Amino acid sequence: MKELIAKYKEQGFRLTPQRLAILEYMDGNTSHPSAEDIYKHIKAAYPTVSFATVYNTLQALKDKGEILEITIDPQKKHYDPNPKPHHHIICMGCNKIGDIFEDYSEALRLPHHIVSEFKPVANHINFYGICKYCQKKQKRRN
Amino acid sequence: MKELIAKYKEQGFRLTPQRLAILEYMDGNTSHPSAEDIYKHIKAAYPTVSFATVYNTLQALKDKGEILEITIDPQKKHYDPNPKPHHHIICMGCNKIGDIFEDYSEALRLPHHIVSEFKPVANHINFYGICKYCQKKQKRRN
DNA sequence: TATTAGATTAGAATTATTCTAATCTATATA
DNA sequence: TATATAGATTAGAATAATTCTAATCTAATA
Incomplete structure (x- = not known):
C-alpha cells in the first residue's frame, strides 16, 4: 500500500483524499465491490464525493493494471484489487x-x-x- | 426448427408471429446478437414490436434452456441460440x-x-x- | 365462433454508467 | 511559504440497457 502510493506519486498520479480513500477501501478487499458499493463507502467519509470520481478512479487504476474489472454479473461491473x-x-x-x-x-x-x-x-x-x-x-x- | 415449434405448441408456449420471427432470426444465428440487434431485426417485419416482447421472449427461451445468455460484454447481454x-x-x-x-x-x-x-x-x-x-x-x- | 389465459404494446421507470462544465486543489516552483 | 496550473472533483444532466405497467389484443381451445 505504501509502496503503491510512492509509485503513484512518482508517476504523477495525484493522490487526492478521495483517491486515497478508494485505495484504502480496495486494499486487500475480497468482497468484489461494485462502483456503488465503493461510492457508498467513500461517501461516509467524504459526503460530497461523486460517482464520476469513483468511476474515473477505477478506470485510472484499471488502465494502470492495478485492479481488475470483473464481468460475471450481468447487472454491473465488480472490481478486484488483486490484478494478478x-x-x-x-x-x-x-x-x-x-x-x-x-x-x-x-x-x-x-x-x-x-x-x-x-x-x-x-x-x-x-x-x-x-x-x-x-x-x-x-x-x-x- | 419445426420440431422445436411442435414442442413449444405441446408445452402450451404460444407461438405468436413475433415469437416465431425471433425464433427464426435466432435459428442457427452465430452473431451473438444483443436484445437491441434482435429488436431492430424483428421491427423490420413487425414495426410495432416492443422491447418488452423481445426481452420477455428471450427470458422465456432462456428459462426453457433453449438459448444461452452470454455475459462477456460488460455493456450488454448477448444471446446464443445454441444452448449446449x-x-x-x-x-x-x-x-x-x-x-x-x-x-x-x-x-x-x-x-x-x-x-x-x-x-x-x-x-x-x-x-x-x-x-x-x-x-x-x-x-x-x- | 366465443372465450380467456396469456401475449403484446407504448411508454414510463429503473439502474448502471458516462458526460459536462464550473469549481477546486495537489503538486511543483518561485 | 505563496502562487500558478494541470489535473481532479463536483452536482447534476445525459445516455443506454433493461424492466415494469396497465390497457389492449389474440392464439389456442372448446
Missing part, C-alpha cells in the same frame, strides 16, 4: 463472488480455427454455483 | 464474439476450499482477443 489474473465464482442466489486462484492456463488452449481469426490476449473463467448460505435458504423453502 | 454449454471469445476492438466448442470440463476442477463454500453448477470461459480485422486496423494506425 485469476478467476471467479458467483453465487446464483445472492451474487456473492469468490476468487479462484487455480492456474488453468495450460488447459485453455484455443482451437486453430479460432487462433486464425483472433489473436488471444487473456481469459477469465466465470464459475456459477450456489453458496452455502443460499443452499440453506433453498432447503428451508422445500 | 460452450465458451466464447470477444474481440477487444469491435466486440465481435466467436464460439468455442472445445471441451475444457476435465481441467476446470475447483479447489476444495471453494467447493466447501459453493456448490458448482456451471462455468463459462471468456476469452479476450483481437480479431483479424482489428489487428489490421491497429497496424494501419502505426
Whole structure:
C-alpha cells in the first residue's frame, strides 16, 4: 500500500483524499465491490464525493493494471484489487463472488480455427454455483 | 426448427408471429446478437414490436434452456441460440464474439476450499482477443 | 365462433454508467 | 511559504440497457 502510493506519486498520479480513500477501501478487499458499493463507502467519509470520481478512479487504476474489472454479473461491473489474473465464482442466489486462484492456463488452449481469426490476449473463467448460505435458504423453502 | 415449434405448441408456449420471427432470426444465428440487434431485426417485419416482447421472449427461451445468455460484454447481454454449454471469445476492438466448442470440463476442477463454500453448477470461459480485422486496423494506425 | 389465459404494446421507470462544465486543489516552483 | 496550473472533483444532466405497467389484443381451445 505504501509502496503503491510512492509509485503513484512518482508517476504523477495525484493522490487526492478521495483517491486515497478508494485505495484504502480496495486494499486487500475480497468482497468484489461494485462502483456503488465503493461510492457508498467513500461517501461516509467524504459526503460530497461523486460517482464520476469513483468511476474515473477505477478506470485510472484499471488502465494502470492495478485492479481488475470483473464481468460475471450481468447487472454491473465488480472490481478486484488483486490484478494478478485469476478467476471467479458467483453465487446464483445472492451474487456473492469468490476468487479462484487455480492456474488453468495450460488447459485453455484455443482451437486453430479460432487462433486464425483472433489473436488471444487473456481469459477469465466465470464459475456459477450456489453458496452455502443460499443452499440453506433453498432447503428451508422445500 | 419445426420440431422445436411442435414442442413449444405441446408445452402450451404460444407461438405468436413475433415469437416465431425471433425464433427464426435466432435459428442457427452465430452473431451473438444483443436484445437491441434482435429488436431492430424483428421491427423490420413487425414495426410495432416492443422491447418488452423481445426481452420477455428471450427470458422465456432462456428459462426453457433453449438459448444461452452470454455475459462477456460488460455493456450488454448477448444471446446464443445454441444452448449446449460452450465458451466464447470477444474481440477487444469491435466486440465481435466467436464460439468455442472445445471441451475444457476435465481441467476446470475447483479447489476444495471453494467447493466447501459453493456448490458448482456451471462455468463459462471468456476469452479476450483481437480479431483479424482489428489487428489490421491497429497496424494501419502505426 | 366465443372465450380467456396469456401475449403484446407504448411508454414510463429503473439502474448502471458516462458526460459536462464550473469549481477546486495537489503538486511543483518561485 | 505563496502562487500558478494541470489535473481532479463536483452536482447534476445525459445516455443506454433493461424492466415494469396497465390497457389492449389474440392464439389456442372448446
